[in-house]
Amino acid sequence: MIDETNAFAKTTLLRVESLSVAFPKPAGGEKTVVNRISFSVKEGEILGIAGESGSGKSMTALAVMGLLPDNARCSGEGIFFDGRNLCAFGTKAKKEEEKLRQELSGKEMAMIFQEPLTSLNPVLTVGKQLEEPLLLHTKLTEEERHKVMLSALAQAELKNGEQLLSAYPHQLSGGMRQRVMIAMAMINKPRLLIADEPTTALDAVTEREIVKLIRKLAKENRMSVVFISHDLAVLRELCDRVMIMKDGQIVEEGPVERIFEAPERTYTKKLMKAAVKGPKEGTEEATRSREENVIVAENICVTYKGTRGLFRKKEEKQAVKNVSFSVKRGEIFGIVGESGCGKSTLLKAVSGLLSEYEGNIRCDSGVQMVFQDPYTSLNPAKKVGWILEEPLRLKTTLSKEERQARVREMLKETELPEDAAGRRVAELSGGQRQRVAIAAALITKPELVLLDEPVSALDVTVQAQILELLLRLQREHNLTYVFVSHDMAVVRKICDRVMVMKDGCVVECGETEELFLQPQQEYTKKLLG
Amino acid sequence: MAGWFKKDGKWNVNRIIGFSLVVIALVFSLVGCFYTPYDPNAMHGDLKNAEPSLSHWFGTDNFGRDVLSRVMKGAGTTFLVGLSVVSIGAVGGCLLGAFTGYFGGKADLILMRVNDAVAAIPSILLALVFVGIFGSGTLQLIAALGILFVPSFARVVRSGFVVQKELDYVKNARLMGAGHLRIMFVHILPNIRSSLFSALAIGFNNAVLSEAAMSYLSLGVQPPDASLGRMLSEAQPYFFRAPWNALAPGFMILFCVLGVGLLSIGGGESHD
Numbered sequence: 001m002i003d004e005t006n007a008f009a010k011t012t013l014l015r016v017e018s019l020s021v022a023f024p025k026p027a028g029g030e031k032t033v034v035n036r037i038s039f040s041v042k043e044g045e046i047l048g049i050a051g052e053s054g055s056g057k058s059m060t061a062l063a064v065m066g067l068l069p070d071n072a073r074c075s076g077e078g079i080f081f082d083g084r085n086l087c088a089f090g091t092k093a094k095k096e097e098e099k100l101r102q103e104l105s106g107k108e109m110a111m112i113f114q115e116p117l118t119s120l121n122p123v124l125t126v127g128k129q130l131e132e133p134l135l136l137h138t139k140l141t142e143e144e145r146h147k148v149m150l151s152a153l154a155q156a157e158l159k160n161g162e163q164l165l166s167a168y169p170h171q172l173s174g175g176m177r178q179r180v181m182i183a184m185a186m187i188n189k190p191r192l193l194i195a196d197e198p199t200t201a202l203d204a205v206t207e208r209e210i211v212k213l214i215r216k217l218a219k220e221n222r223m224s225v226v227f228i229s230h231d232l233a234v235l236r237e238l239c240d241r242v243m244i245m246k247d248g249q250i251v252e253e254g255p256v257e258r259i260f261e262a263p264e265r266t267y268t269k270k271l272m273k274a275a276v277k278g279p280k281e282g283t284e285e286a287t288r289s290r291e292e293n294v295i296v297a298e299n300i301c302v303t304y305k306g307t308r309g310l311f312r313k314k315e316e317k318q319a320v321k322n323v324s325f326s327v328k329r330g331e332i333f334g335i336v337g338e339s340g341c342g343k344s345t346l347l348k349a350v351s352g353l354l355s356e357y358e359g360n361i362r363c364d365s366g367v368q369m370v371f372q373d374p375y376t377s378l379n380p381a382k383k384v385g386w387i388l389e390e391p392l393r394l395k396t397t398l399s400k401e402e403r404q405a406r407v408r409e410m411l412k413e414t415e416l417p418e419d420a421a422g423r424r425v426a427e428l429s430g431g432q433r434q435r436v437a438i439a440a441a442l443i444t445k446p447e448l449v450l451l452d453e454p455v456s457a458l459d460v461t462v463q464a465q466i467l468e469l470l471l472r473l474q475r476e477h478n479l480t481y482v483f484v485s486h487d488m489a490v491v492r493k494i495c496d497r498v499m500v501m502k503d504g505c506v507v508e509c510g511e512t513e514e515l516f517l518q519p520q521q522e523y524t525k526k527l528l529g
Numbered sequence: 530m531a532g533w534f535k536k537d538g539k540w541n542v543n544r545i546i547g548f549s550l551v552v553i554a555l556v557f558s559l560v561g562c563f564y565t566p567y568d569p570n571a572m573h574g575d576l577k578n579a580e581p582s583l584s585h586w587f588g589t590d591n592f593g594r595d596v597l598s599r600v601m602k603g604a605g606t607t608f609l610v611g612l613s614v615v616s617i618g619a620v621g622g623c624l625l626g627a628f629t630g631y632f633g634g635k636a637d638l639i640l641m642r643v644n645d646a647v648a649a650i651p652s653i654l655l656a657l658v659f660v661g662i663f664g665s666g667t668l669q670l671i672a673a674l675g676i677l678f679v680p681s682f683a684r685v686v687r688s689g690f691v692v693q694k695e696l697d698y699v700k701n702a703r704l705m706g707a708g709h710l711r712i713m714f715v716h717i718l719p720n721i722r723s724s725l726f727s728a729l730a731i732g733f734n735n736a737v738l739s740e741a742a743m744s745y746l747s748l749g750v751q752p753p754d755a756s757l758g759r760m761l762s763e764a765q766p767y768f769f770r771a772p773w774n775a776l777a778p779g780f781m782i783l784f785c786v787l788g789v790g791l792l793s794i795g796g797g798e799s800h801d
Contacts, residue, residue, distance in 0.1 A: 351704060352704070353700050353703060353704065367704065368704060368705075369700070369701065369704050371697040371700070371701065372697075373697065376696040376697045376698060377696075377697035377698050377700075377701055378698055378701075379698045379702075379716055379719075379720065380698075380720060381719035381720045381722070382716075382719065390702070390705060390707070391705040391706075394705050394706045394707055394711075395705065395706055437701075440701070440705075444705075
């Protein structure tokens with residue numbers, strides 16, 4: 001962290017003056033997503049922009065990079081990069097502006113995005129994509145380019161550079177892809193890096209490594225960074241200065257310690273409070289009457305056989321190796337681990353979605369499941385009422401009126417508006433969608449619910465609300481949850497017992513607080529950070 | 530209704546023009562089912578290739594038949610053939626594409642290769658073979674073209690199913706206890722309607738053009754019945770002496786194909 005006086009001595013690299021971004025509404029008129037905001041970034045400074053989805057933080061970044069969608073209307077006094085106005089909002093010739101952008105993008109300014117799988121071109125090798133900014137902005141020979149590419153990969157802490165250059169994006173893990181993106185952004189040693197939620201799609205361990213890497217690269221190269229995230233913990237670790245946004249406006253701005261230790265605005269305080277932390281409340285009382293096992297799984301092994309085409313060889317991958325566990329009635333059982341550790345596969349085997357496994361699973365109850373992404377787990381072509389009625393149509397003999405009465409009851413219980421039944425999923429927010437998914441899982445009154453990362457795709461404040469809802473429903477109906485997550489804080493808050501997994505194996509399993517306070521294994525300690 | 534023609538507050542020009550053209554074509558053919566100014570097959574020896582006039586708006590053909598009446602009647606036949614062909618193709622293609630896309634596996638590989646093989650042969654050529662075996666006529670034409678239209682729909686539906694079946698809502702439906710057929714046709718199918726709609730529009734246009742081509746080759750609708758392609762074929766020898774014989778059915782095909790095409794473009798834009 002840099003102290004104030006030092007920071008003032010530096011020159012301003014990026015200055016945004018009363019920037020507004022608006023989109024036309026289908027019914028006519030405009031919706032303003034960024035409302036006259038001004039801020040600046042000094043040389044070598046890391047500025048964090050925090051806020052919930054819809055706060056305009058991504059649109060601000062896209063406006064700076066000149067990547068706004070075509071129908072966006074951008075206005076204001078200007079976006080100044082090193083004293084040059086990038087965006088004069090119509091007062092300068094469009095062509096001139098574009099030329100300046102082309103000259104700067106990829107050389108002086110670079111950007112990394114949230115989803116490294118879609119931001120890398122799937123049909124080109126890493127080498128080809130890494131070479132592109134060099135071809136566009138430098139006059140290096142082929143050997144020199146090769147050398148620069150290898151050093152960029154090494155700088156992003158990627159091993160086996162030579163092999164990587166000929167690899168395709170789908171052959172890499174999420175963390176490696178994001179490192180490749182960073183190497184690509186850094187290859188021309190830009191003076192400004194804009195990172196839009198670059199760690200959101202990654203698991204906790206990889207996230208921490210990427211954050212450290214960005215900080216190291218920024219300090220080594222005296223590069224300014226604008227880092228956008230909804231994760232306050234990440235911003236606290238990384239940034240020098242933080243800006244909180246809400247509804248297109250800046251709520252509060254200041255050095256990272258001040259914002260986190262003495263927030264002034266109520267919204268900032270609310271945001272800090274919403275961040276899930278601390279142990280579960282009232283654990284003692286919940287432990288009573290937990291005798292009966294609902295799930296007993298013994299020696300579960302799952303092997304994926306990839307059948308790829310008529311003539312190609314089968315590939316085998318062992319996703320779950322000899323895992324045994326049991327879940328008692330009325331408890332919340334957590335399964336944690338990095339992505340790819342086999343936790344979701346294990347859940348699929350328990351739910352019955354996956355029938356090809358070895359070992360024994362005894363499950364004494366009907367199973368319902370809530371998935372991570374409420375954007376894909378609810379049928380987008382149907383209305384909420386239809387989605388909620390469907391399980392009743394399939395599993396019960398209730399009449400239409402009875403089904404609709406049950407739907408209304410369930411909407412009330414999940415705190416959804418009564419008219420939600422007549423709306424399409426697309427008209428709902430992420431949190432509302434997840435409520436619908438929970439309602440659909442609980443409407444047939446199952447005893448056991450499998451939750452596959454149910455809050456990972458949500459904003460912090462919404463996350464807290466959904467967790468509260470889940471806990472309340474569990475208490476009221478004495479439900480049993482199996483809760484899969486990569487977020488240790490969420491697991492600590494909600495689970496009674498936790499099982500830690502790595503590479504398909506169980507690392508450790510025990511009561512939540514015991515495990516968090518005295519982890520026995522090295523890997524668990526690493527996960528806890 | 531006005532909202533349907535607007536997007537982000539601006540007029541959706543494609544949709545407006547497309548809609549107008551289709552309405553013109555539809556009005557012509559629907560009225561033709563119940564009323565035509567003259568009997569479309571009645572010949573008048575003294576009125577051969579008469580120029581357009583107040584009594585015969587689009588003139589008369591080489592047999593002295595009223596071109597307007599024949600276009601009205603013929604458009605009906607052509608649209609009927611087009612709709613039937615697309616329906617057969619769409620239903621067959623949906624079934625085939627849904628099963629292969631949803632279940633995958635070897636059956637999928639084999640069926641899709643057969644599909645490719647059928648698609649690789651020009652459809653007119655295959656229709657010729659079909660008509661050669663089963664004889665010519667409107668029904669045979671519909672059957673032949675209908676079967677030939679199955680592969681293109683199957684491919685569109687299959688690719689939609691391959692994407693959709695991996696999504697969590699399908700897993701959710703399975704956990705609820707929905708059967709495969711219910712998942713395929715109640716849960717997944719509505720989600721690929723936008724690509725299905727554009728396939729329908731393109732398919733309808735191709736069907737209309739194929740009908741015209743087959744009838745032009747005297748292998749579809751048989752004389753004296755009118756169809757747009759048949760009329761084009763009959764007008765060919767007199768094109769320079771009596772161009773209205775060809776222009777009237779030609780513009781009718783143009784209106785219809787262009788209209789449906791613009792409607793599907795306009796529809797696609799509003800889906801985004």
